[in-house]
Amino acid sequence: MDQDVVIEANNLDLTFQTNDGPVHALKDVNLTINKGDFVSFIGPSGCGKTTFLRAMAALEEPSNGSITVNGMSADEARRNRAYGYVFQAAGLYPWRTIAGNIKLPLEIMGFSKAEMAEHVNKVLELVDLKGFGKKFPWQLSGGMQQRASIARALAFDADILLMDEPFGALDEIVRDHLNEQLLELWARTEKTIGFVTHSIPEAVYLSTKIVVMSPRPGRITDIIESTLPKDRSLDIRDTQEFIDIAHRVREGLRAGHGDDA
Amino acid sequence: MDQDVVIEANNLDLTFQTNDGPVHALKDVNLTINKGDFVSFIGPSGCGKTTFLRAMAALEEPSNGSITVNGMSADEARRNRAYGYVFQAAGLYPWRTIAGNIKLPLEIMGFSKAEMAEHVNKVLELVDLKGFGKKFPWQLSGGMQQRASIARALAFDADILLMDEPFGALDEIVRDHLNEQLLELWARTEKTIGFVTHSIPEAVYLSTKIVVMSPRPGRITDIIESTLPKDRSLDIRDTQEFIDIAHRVREGLRAGHGDDA
Amino acid sequence: MRSIIPILTVVAALMAIWYAGAIWMNSKWALDQAERAGVELSLSEIVTDTLAQERPVLPAPHQVVTELWQTTVEKNITSKRSLVFHGWITLSATLLGFIFGTGLGVLLAVGIVYSRAMDMSVMPWAIASQTIPILAIAPMLVVVMNTIGATDFLGKDTAEALFGTQPAFMKGLLPKAVIAAYLSFFPVVVGMVKGLRAPDAMQLDLMRTYSASGAATFWKLRLPSSMPYFFTSLKIGIAASLVGAIVAELSASPIRGLGGRMLTGSYYGQTLQIWAALIGAAVLAAALVGLIGALQRGTLRRMGMKP
Amino acid sequence: ADDLTLQLKWVTQAQFAGYYVALENGFYEEEDLNLTILPGGPDVAPAQVIAGGGADVVIDWMPSALAAREQGLPLVNIAQPFASSGMMLTCRKDSGVETPADFAGRTLGVWFYGNEYPFLSWMGTLGLSTDGGDGVTVLKQGFNVDPILQGQADCVSTMTYNEYWQIIDAGLGADDLVTFKYEDQGVATLEDGLYVLEDRLTDEAFQDQLVRFVRASMRGWKWAEENPDAAADIVLENDETGAQTEKHQRRMMGEIAKLTAGSDGALDIAAYDRTVATLLAGGSDPVISAAPEGAWTHAITDAALK
């Protein structure tokens, strides 16, 4: 079991200093993610989901406690290019076309020209943006930009995918479609995925593990191991098991809100 | 009846010229919105919802056809400050605090100091951001930024509210809460609301009229007049009537996607 | 082309002001002269006199244009009396200095952005360097460069081997270019430091998730984001470079170029010659700035920055 | 041929005709010298150039050369082609200045950059302070005579051979002006002389080069005095700025000839002593504090004029 641990957070604290006092974004967070896990993070807005994901990717420095990835520090893992990261906002570079944006990580990681073209085409198709490769970001709708940023993270084969509300700006049908695609990709490649979402059904449908968080200070209130089989179709959402898990998540979420209202 | 028309689009066409050819964002769009309507726009990503909303607010110039607001041109209406607009991305000014951002329209419209403070407090509370007034945008989570931008649009009493996926980055519970708040506000103030969303239940729950759109070129494929009573609680989502309407919307949406896949 | 009419309008307004100014400023002299000669001048006499003085306080535009015409079109461009010849002397120092200066400026900016030690130690001294009056150290610099023999571009012998005779502009080019570079590197440093720091946190974080090397972050993120600042700096930098070249011409030997023309014009009281050189320099500056503007528009359009 | 570099005090003009004539007519070549003439300018200090090794011989005015000597730069006068001074103070008659007694309270334009010493000595002997008050108000005059034309100064410094004529050219008549020649006021100081660094004079080979250089230069000056118009034309040809006019240079050559007249190149000791006395007499603030030693030599001219 032990060699399968990919991400491990121990007593993680993270405090931001701001102009009017410190903000405790994460407090005493413990979590173990194993290889091949699909972990969803859910919780009220501002509870620290993004901060936690960023800490895993070594984009934030914990104030206390430790976080290890693949047995090394998060920062070493970052330097080994262990992550594909999708930011909450699309964050495309405005001076590059969509194809150029997707190509960016490939250029940096030294892919060949031919490989790049192939990867770009593949992921553009995956997110349903074929034909938009030559457009600039501001010529795309909000949802299209978000899909482009997903494509950018998928273009290279990182073992760990960290996705911060990737499907927030998409309609149900595209979302369902991308959910299926993502599950398929995950099953095929055995990636480890950390996934922030606000949609309870999405979290339940996708995850092997659901982490419920609550704010001020941000902490984990519940960790739900999914009992659903790894191989899932969309129909699974009508099963009692699914509904039960969703219920438990909703309760956790509500409790988190209660604290504070 | 006729004097109640607030927004009227006639044979609206809108084409963007891009580096690789024109994009037909809107084609032959006709729509009438009456005073006090709550109109939702739903459709696949890239179908022109944002563009349509922007055209109503005179932020885009139609290539063809006309759009009138309160009997005048959209641009005149804009200059008469008829709109409150929530953009798809938060778009807060980084040099202003959250409270400062919310104050912005009030300053422009010449509110007094006392009024400003009052309005700011009220809407900060409404979107559950009390205590964050003094923070700068980059110190807030994505969802908090979006709520701040909603607060900014609500801070002054525009007769027409145009909201582009305002609740996209919020979790179910906050979302439900804000949905209720919004309905309450709408019922109390008789505002006319244009609302882009990707959530079918949200569209059905909120709207008196649901506009289903489909892409390439962007056009209206269905307009559904809701038969739900104006006074709604969240429980209404379990009624058959609600489920029927949702079903019709889903069908329309699926048809739109079909065109293209 | 749409800008032709506005430009012409503004130019016309300017000319009107200029003519009025010429009459006003030169009239004192005309009246003075008349008084000493004991005659009364009518208004029209004043106007004709003020617009045709040989040593006007402010020459009339047509006088300057005539002088320009005579010293450009009507002179062989290799003649020492041709403004084109002198313009080229100045331009060559400007361009060489600009290339040095921009190169140095960009390098320093990169160093400052990437190394905290450089940021803290170089920046204050770069600022201090610019507060040193260039006209004061230019002569010292010329003397020193003269002493170590670094005055000609390529050197006389090399140039002769390459071109037969040493092209005139190469003689004494280096000190002028160094001074031009000295003035032009600073705006580039300031603008580029700001520009290279312009990427926002998320854009930088993206690079960090790729564990991008410093070089990759530079080429793919910092440099593209700095482009608007870069071009603005270049525009100021090339104007500064021209000023540097002209200043340097006062301390260089032999005295020539547009700066030399201004100096000797002033020394021999040839107001028209000063103005012709002045306008010549401004035309040069405008052309150079315009060129960079065109480059900027082209680049930014290719980068999809503006519809 | 031996390479030799001469740094002029100012831009190429008839003031330096002798050297250009000698160069163009091959006088230096005949002496087996390969002479390079470096024109000066407002921002070129000949003493600094020679200190930096940029020139072998420089042309400078004696006041500034002696001041440099006091600063620790051992300049030595090896020849003095200019016998008399061309410096004047030129005033507008309508300003009311008629004699030096009228200077008090006036605004006077003066050249600085090492050219101010004769003026300061003069004011010293007149007992006028130069920092406003009951003395005179001094302006640092630019390159040109604008201050007097614009009425910003009552008097400006002029040279007989240049600035004075610019005032005339500008339209003021000679009878609108009052001029005070330093020669006439008894405060004349020696102008354009040839200076080298003292320690190099011990080098026999260099001495020999200087001898040939001075000989050829004086030949040039003689020729220029005899053929003023041709000399002016030679100057014009060597002017890199193309700014000089024939009229002005010919007239300047004529005036210059008056200043070089009477000099065979050898320094006149009486004139030297008078210069030193003037500089030492500068009131409370003399230009030099003690009579210099070894600031001149006749060795070169003696050999050259044999």
Place this chain on the structure above:
Amino acid sequence: MTWINFWLANSPLRGTRLVKLFVPAVFGITLLVVWEGLVRGLQVPNVILPPPTAIAARFASSLDILWVDFVQTFVKGALSGYIIGCGAAFLTAVMIDRSPFLQRGLLPVGNFIAALPIIGTAPILVMWFGFDWHSKAAVVVVMVFFPMLVNTVQGLAASDHMQRDLMRTYGASYPQTLLKLRLPAAMPFIFNGLKISTTLALIGAIVAEFFGSPIRGMGFRISTEVGRLSLDMVWAEITVAALAGSAFYGVVAMIEKGVTFWHPSQRS
């Protein structure tokens, strides 16, 4: 020496004010020591480059002259010219920003006029405005105008689409958009111009004095003392210029930090 700097700059102390002053000081002292060593070692004549110790001695013994010159050149000439020039450029930028017609017409012509080189304009401005500080201020005005104008115009165009659209939805008037959006968004650029102009102002005021001046002022002193070969005095004046200029720049940079705290380049 250098390694001290690298160590300090990367040590945990790096944020402290002390280190911020110390690091450039170490660099500067290194420079001065090398200078002193070179001048003495190579026996460079004092009339070419005096050693720092000689300059310091001269500085200390001439404080009264240096002060008078400083007031004449910096306070009267540079500062007033800076304020007028930057103000005028700023207003021009705002003015032509409002009118596309003027923008297309005035910007190229404005660039053109501002590109007139100081060597040419200084004698003319001295002729027009007299010998005292007024003409120096005028030279400074002409010199700082262009950099300030270019930066401000560029800055006023720097707000992004959505930020501008927001203002449009409020039906904001032009002055409101200017005040609440375009100016704040332009601040990073405007401060760029202001910073570059600080050094230009000082240079302009000093250089202008070469073309005629009363007998005080930093430029007057420099040009006069070069002619007199008192290079130590020249460098003492240069030191004053460098100190005053750096302080001037530092003040503007500090204000910038306060005003544009929100810009990514100011957050690290």
